[in-house]
Amino acid sequence: MPVSASASPSVSTTPAATTHASTAVSAPTAAELLDFVRRSAADPELIASLPLDPEGRTWVRLEGPGGSEAWLIGWPPGSGTGWHDHAESVGAFLTAAGTLKENSLAARLPTDGWKTLELSEGVDRERELTSGKGRAFGQNHVHEVLNESTSEHAVSVHAYYPPLPRIRRYSRTGPVLRLESVERPEDWQ
Numbered sequence: 001m002p003v004s005a006s007a008s009p010s011v012s013t014t015p016a017a018t019t020h021a022s023t024a025v026s027a028p029t030a031a032e033l034l035d036f037v038r039r040s041a042a043d044p045e046l047i048a049s050l051p052l053d054p055e056g057r058t059w060v061r062l063e064g065p066g067g068s069e070a071w072l073i074g075w076p077p078g079s080g081t082g083w084h085d086h087a088e089s090v091g092a093f094l095t096a097a098g099t100l101k102e103n104s105l106a107a108r109l110p111t112d113g114w115k116t117l118e119l120s121e122g123v124d125r126e127r128e129l130t131s132g133k134g135r136a137f138g139q140n141h142v143h144e145v146l147n148e149s150t151s152e153h154a155v156s157v158h159a160y161y162p163p164l165p166r167i168r169r170y171s172r173t174g175p176v177l178r179l180e181s182v183e184r185p186e187d188w189q
Contacts, residue, residue, distance in 0.1 A: 028066040028161050030136035034092035036065045037134055037157040040072070041096035050074050052153050062157070069163035075100065075154040080146035083170035083177065087111075087140065089160040094134025098154030102127045102135070104143035109177075111140055119175045129156075142170065142177070 040046060040062065051058055052074045064070030107123040147154040167183045
């Protein structure tokens with residue numbers, strides 16, 4: 001979910017909801033969200049519709065599959081999210097242009113009741129996601145996403161289900177992860 005950028009008008013894409021014979025819509029899986037972001041990132045018109053700002057991230061909300069929350073995000077050189085999670089939501093994201101780096105933790109953290117944790121050795125993961133590369137993730141996935149380029153914007157597509165109930169933000173110093181804040185949807189709309 002974007003943090004410090006300009007609000008943009010909503011853009012809709014065709015929803016990819018799965019239906020049962022009883023016409024109930026099922027919750028999209030992380031794999032289905034990854035398929036959605038892959039298809040969206042391959043749409044050159046959609047990617048070109050995103051206004052890019054040289055100073056801060058920009059975003060446009062998309063209509064995701066099955067009631068999911070989705071975003072098209074522009075990343076100026078040197079921008080990033082900081083360490084965060086998406087609470088109980090599963091998600092996926094894919095780089096549509098440029099290169100993004102994801103640092104993540106391969107550890108299951110307690111979800112509530114703590115302010116500071118010392119991380120064990122070997123929990124850090126790093127991925128370079130060039131154009132067309134992405135990933136899906138489960139609930140409570142702690143990561144940061146960065147555009148480390150000094151000269152080029154990156155663009156990505158993100159989807160979450162259920163729609164983000166909250167985002168927990170963390171600071172990190174060496175092996176120490178500290179909960180800094182909890183944001184709710186009204187904080188970023």
